[in-house]
Amino acid sequence: MRLIARSSLALVAFGFLASPAAGAQVPSVAPVPAAPAVEDPIAEVVRRLDLERYKETIRGLTQFGDRRQGTERNGRAVDWIEQQLQSYGCTTERLYYEFDPPARAPLPAGVTVTPAAPRPPLDPVIASGEVRRGPGGSRYRGTTRPTGVNNDPMLQPDERLRELNREPATNGPRSLVYCTKVGATRPNEMYIVSAHMDGHGWGQAANDNGSGTALVMELARILNSPDVVTERSIRFALWNNEETGLDGAEAYVRQRAGLQGVEEPLGSGLYPEPKWLGMIQHDMMLWDHGMPRADGTWNPEQRPEADVNIEFQSTALRADEAMRLAFFFRDANERYATDYPAAVGPHMTNTDSTPFMDLTPAISLRENERGMHTGAGWNPTWHQPIDVFTTFSDKDFRLGLNAAQTTLSAVGQLAGARLTR
Helix, strand or coil: CHHHHHHHHHHHHCCCCCCCCCCCCCCCCCCCCCCCCCCCHHHHHHHCCCHHHHHHHHHHHHCCCCCCCCCHHHHHHHHHHHHHHHHCCCCEEEEEEEECCCCCCCCCCCCCCCCCCCCCCCCCECCCCCECCCHHHCCCCCCCCCCCCCCCHHHCCCHHHHHHCCCCCCCEEEEEEEEEECCCCEEEEEEEEEEECCCCCCCCCHHHHHHHHHHHHHHHHHHCCCCEECCEEEEEEEECCCCCCCHHHHHHHHHHHHHCCCCCCCCCCCCCCCEEEEEEEECCCCCCCCCCCCCCCCCCCCCCCCCEEEECECCCCCHHHHHHHHHHHHHHHHHHCCCCCEEEECECCCCCCHHHCCCCCEEEEECCCCCCCHHHCCCCCCCCCCCCHHHCCHHHHHHHHHHHHHHHHHHHHHHCCEECC
16 A cells, blocks of 8 residues: 555656645545555565475486586586476577687696796776775685685595596587577567576586576576566576686677677567676575685584675676666565575676676676685585585575575566566
8 A cells, every 4th residue: 555655646746646726625525445455576476486496496407417518418407407498488599609629738748847936916906996806806815715626536425426427528519508588568678597507526516506507497487487477588598618618608699799689580579689688697506604714614504694695897898787787686685585685796707797797787696705705715515526415405595595586576677577467
């Protein structure tokens, strides 16, 4: 009723409703029953997110091990994702590209390389005027823990998983899958909601990035329900080759950026690549257990300050628009997320939103700040054999669900989602 009252006052204020003149006789009329409050369609679609279903989608992805690019298990995972998207009623497409980086030339016989002595990093000044000591704002002081990619299969104690992950990657043709919810009235405009589906480290890539992949798939399922209409289009993209250097997302930008807003065929009302209004990436959604202890051990529980981190890149050409988009997502979190708050940071880096950030407002949702937290070793599961489904608790999975609530509510508003029943 507050919404109805506010709307009436606003209409009076702007002259759309007439107020009785002073001293005028107002005729006595029978009271009109108040109309029921209109249900918030965004709240309704957000309620359709379910923790157990989100967990099961992550579990489904883990059947393919770490889904390392260039392997048969990666290809099977892409096929499985496509089948799931199709079962939601979302029409899928593939993007094909070649991954064949040049091999490093071998050193001449008898020649060895002595690593250079480490030098203190420079203090780059970013666009906001802040000083950050490392790439992406990473910390070099305080309690940190070394990070890296595990390449030792024997550190995986599960023999079955070790065997599943044994096939090495080979260069060659690649594909990634995406599907699109076509806008009802503005099909030529689009938000991209994405995550990368490949991983490595001899685990199951449950968090990096089964958690983000499952989030995007769950949003595709809900927004493609028969009773959900959006005014603008939404594309759900699952990138490949992120771990090799964002190669899948780079290929998408190369092939499709120039096609934005082009009607094909002319007069058909069809837009194979609608104009990009914003790009929202999801990369590692579950683990916010805090800084490691000085002895290298970590807290097994989520920290009390656990939150959803929304990042933009302050050095991007579209930084101002991306910042506004990030704060819009934070506001959506405050209104629609159930458990964890959101925080905004300006150092988005090392994820698939990077190739987009100079072309459209681009943000990334994560469990931690990419530089200050993840890059300083806050997540011991990152690229490690313990990145398996059983490592994570329901509190961890619920953090990912809150990120899904954040994106679903924000994109739902931006795309003009409504219910037809």
